[in-house]
Amino acid sequence: MSYTGWILLTASLVGLSCGLIGCLLILRRMAMMADAISHTVLLGIVIAFLITRELSGVHMLIGATLAGLLTAVLVQWLHTTGVQQEASIGIVFTTLFAIGVVLIATKVGNAHLDVQHALMGEITFIPWETVELPIVGAVPQAVLMLSSVLVVVLVVLLALYKEWKITSFDPALAASLGLPVVLLHYLFMAMVSMTTVAAFDAVGAIMVVAMLITPAASAYLWTDRLAVMLALSGGIGVLSAFIGYYIAAWLDTSISGSMAFATGILFMISFIGSPKYGMASRWTKPPEPAEAPPRA
């Protein structure tokens, strides 16, 4: 595949996994948890590096997933001691992220691990760091990792589809039906961390946040069905990746920054133009009376 092809494939995989996970994130009102986790995975990566002295995919994935879970646990714990949820998130992620940055700036000092890279990713290098696979041949490492994560996300999402739906919509009912709500919460946080770190290396922390939240929020404005929202969100994620890439190529600027910006453009289009829940819906149809008979 061509150089551009690999970059577009990598970014599309990011858009797809993030778009899927993002729907549940915003429905569970945990968008800012995603922001927090995307920052704290840096600490996980640094510590994994300090212990193993190598920057392999698997170590990073484990370290970052643990850091993500640690974030979720700490935020929850602080909240139970009486700190506002928002403030707990703010405290935990800035602290863990600052420790990560300081470790890099003072101790690690390694060319492979720099903060700039962590924030903005290095998608331009991705096509060159390949691994040999049977049948398909040389494949960029990031593509391999992102595809595996996408498969895991899809399997967990589909296998527990109704469980995700009910714990997101009505956790009290879910608990009274005997579902392990807390366990599912941490499983979800682990998925967010995993997706984040897989995407992190390619596109950096900030674009992960953009890809997690913005396509899902855009899709949320177009539909009333969760299944449709998931599909749309994944699609918008991929579309953002393409638009972002071509903007970056045109202006000769940061690819991940442009992709984050592209998610914003697509959101504004949805926000203004969606006939269902966008601004357009207010201009075209009058507000529906609550007790109106069904249209069917």
Add this chain to the structure above:
Amino acid sequence: MDPVLQVNQLNASYRKNKVLTDVQFQIAPGTLTGIIGPNGAGKSTLLKVLLELHPRLSGTVSFFGTTYAKAKSRIGYVPQRGTVDWDFPTNALDVVMMGLYGKIGWLRWPTRKHRELALQALNEMGMADYAERQISQLSGGQQQRVFLARALVQDADLYFLDEPLAGVDAATERAIMNTLKLLKEQGKTVLVVHHDLQTVADYFDHVFMLNRTVVAHGPTADVFHQNNIYRTYGGTIRWMGEKSG
């Protein structure tokens, strides 16, 4: 007959305030009980503690002579309408089907059979025409009926409802009360947190008067009288007077 619910010496607190003190009662099968009491009396907390959604400090609770965990499938719960996000991308039928998730089990998807059960429950609540409607586009009363339909499909033996009549229209109120009476006639047991003293005598055969502890509990005709109402609500009024003074 054995009680369906037996509560002994139950104590619970909410944000460091003691809300329930030495609550002790039992509920006989086939009764329709209204739980009444002033704001802050601990009505919702009591339900949550019974259903293990909120921790208890001490005391024992048994359902059908066994623990909550073992009796879970026989218990249905209708939380207050305000506890969920009605913008969630789903329709009325889907919400009702959620009541079946416990029976469907892990890793399985709902089938046509479950869909029909849910439709039937919606129909019983007069909501069949709204099955495909996005839930945010239902009125408050319709949302409450969807919630009740969801409880119906659980096909439980014991139901807990938290303020199902709060802020609903008259038609919904009638529909809900008819359904609850029907459940009772089928031999099921129903407990309802209720706020309107005017209707207690019409709606419930038993009344449970709570103000941080049990004030009175028994057949409505026997215990729902001026003296007990004053003992349940009067204390609060005096306490409020002291605070403002």
Add this chain to the structure above:
Amino acid sequence: MILGLSHNAQWVLASTLILGMAAGVVGCLAYWKRQSLMSDALSHAALPGVIIGFVLAGSKNMPVMILGAAVSALLGAMMIQWIRTSSRVKEDAAMGMVLSVFFGLGIMLLTWVNRMPGGNQSGLDSFIFGQAASMVREDVYTMAITALLILAVSLIGYKEWKLYLFDPAFAKGVGLSRATMNVIYIVLLVVVIVIGIQAVGVILMAALLIMPSVSARYWTHSFGWMMVLSAVFGGVSGLAGTWISTMGQGWPTGPFIVIAAAALFVLSLSFGMRKGLLVIALQHRAQRKKLSGTAMSSSAVQRGGWG
């Protein structure tokens, strides 16, 4: 120790002290508005404005860049408000979007500027993690004076803030316009963020607003003392973090300030007199003793002693 530093470094330390105090005070307001993460969204949203300010001024002109940052952060605040009130998208998602999309735009512009001739030497990168050492005398003055102004506005309006945060409906009743207070609050928040980003950086600026106020809450129940303590904690964090960061070549300031603030938070959480963990543990123990006292004595009688 501090006296051993150069004259310029002493000025930088003094200015981050004042910045920390201003952030601590404004952070208290944000805490009680329950908008802790708003500061995070707004500081990220400031980045494109900084770069545009740089491009417009043609050089590293602090006042223009601060103005640009303020405009873009305010735009971000308005977008969050707009999305939240006129669509079904909730506030957390709106903040996350503004934060990441604005930051993405900032990175786009930054990369583009860095490619221009001379752009690489602009030191714009330091706005991401903060580099107090890169501040020149004028930057220090700008920051210190603005921070003092913020402190003054927050303290002069002390009782109005208290009313507005605690009981906005009542405040309206006594003739305090909620809309006006909202505007003043957002302006204070935005200004403290934009003057702070050069020293602390856009990514971590929020910490300096969030942590001191939460720490202060562990020591007092009074709003007034909370503001004072929060200012002290913020000031100490700013000072200590900056001082530590001067000890290494090219060490970023922001992360050290955050770690200093976090250390104060952990101390407060553990030993604070109001709801600190130690105090709560002691209270629990006392309560358990009292509770089990009656039960114990009866069972002790049955068992025939304390054995």
